Amino acid sequence: GAVVSQHPSWVICKSGTSVKIECRSLDFQATTMFWYRQFPKQSLMLMATSNEGSKATYEQGVEKDKFLINHASLTLSTLTVTSAHPEDSSFYICSARDRAEKLFFGSGTQLSVL
Amino acid sequence: QKEVEQDPGPLSVPEGAIVSLNCTYSNSAFQYFMWYRQYSRKGPELLMYTYSSGNKEDGRFTAQVDKSSKYISLFIRDSQPSDSATYLCAMSPMDSSYKLIFGSGTRLLVRP
Numbered sequence: 001g002a003v004v005s006q007h008p009s010w011v012i013c014k015s016g017t018s019v020k021i022e023c024r025s026l027d028f029q030a031t032t033m034f035w036y037r038q039f040p041k042q043s044l045m046l047m048a049t050s051n052e053g054s055k056a057t058y059e060q061g062v063e064k065d066k067f068l069i070n071h072a073s074l075t076l077s078t079l080t081v082t083s084a085h086p087e088d089s090s091f092y093i094c095s096a097r098d099r100a101e102k103l104f105f106g107s108g109t110q111l112s113v114l
Numbered sequence: 115q116k117e118v119e120q121d122p123g124p125l126s127v128p129e130g131a132i133v134s135l136n137c138t139y140s141n142s143a144f145q146y147f148m149w150y151r152q153y154s155r156k157g158p159e160l161l162m163y164t165y166s167s168g169n170k171e172d173g174r175f176t177a178q179v180d181k182s183s184k185y186i187s188l189f190i191r192d193s194q195p196s197d198s199a200t201y202l203c204a205m206s207p208m209d210s211s212y213k214l215i216f217g218s219g220t221r222l223l224v225r226p
Contacts, residue, residue: 006157034213041122043202043216044158093157103214105150105157 002028004096006106021079021109023094029074030096038091050077084113120217128225133190137203137217144205147179149188152200193224
C-alpha cells in the first residue's frame with residue numbers, strides 16, 4: 001500500500017519556540033493532505049486540510065496563525081506549531097489522499113512542550 | 115451528542131475469541147464507513163471500508179453496516195494477541211475518504 005512518512009516521530013521543545021513537522025507521500029502524489037491532533041484516549045480531530053499550491057483550510061477553533069501549514073509540492077506538507085505552549089502538547093498525525101481517494105496516515109509526531 | 119459514538123473499552127478477550135466492535139452515528143447522510151487499527155503512538159492503519167448497508171469480509175475481518183439503525187460493526191474472528199490495539203470507526207457523508215468523522219476508538223486486548 002501507499003506510504004506516508006512523517007517526521008519527526010517525537011519532539012520536545014521549550015515553551016515559546018516553534019516546531020516543524022513534515023509529512024511526505026513516498027510513492028504517490030497527494031493533492032490533498034490532512035492534519036489531525038489526538039489527545040490521549042481521544043479520537044483524531046481534524047485541524048486543517050492542505051491543498052497543494054493553495055492556502056490551507058482550517059477547522060473551526062483552530063488558529064491558523066499558530067498552526068502554519070505549507071503544501072509546496074505534491075509530496076510534501078509541513079505543519080509548524082509557532083510559539084508552542086504546554087497546552088499544544090499532543091500527538092499530531094498527517095494523512096494523504098491518493099488519486100483513488102484512499103486515505104493513508106503517517107506514523108504521527110508526539111509533541112511535548114516544556 | 116457526538117456524531118459518532120464508540121465504546122472506549124477496554125475490551126479484553128482470550129485468544130481465539132470472536133470480537134465485536136461497534137459504532138453508532140446520528141448523521142443519516144453518512145454513506146462511507148471505515149475501520150482503522152491504531153497501535154500506541156502510531157498512525158491509524160486502514161482495515162476495512164464499506165459503502166452503504168451490507169457486509170464486507172476480508173480474511174478474519176468482517177465489516178457490517180446497518181443504515182436503518184445507524185449502526186456499524188467490525189467482527190474479528192480467531193483473534194490474536196497481535197490484534198491488541200485501538201480500533202477506530204470513521205465515516206464520511208460523501209463517497210470519499212475526505213473529511214472523515216472518527217469515533218473515539220475502542221481499546222482491544224487479546225490475552226494469550
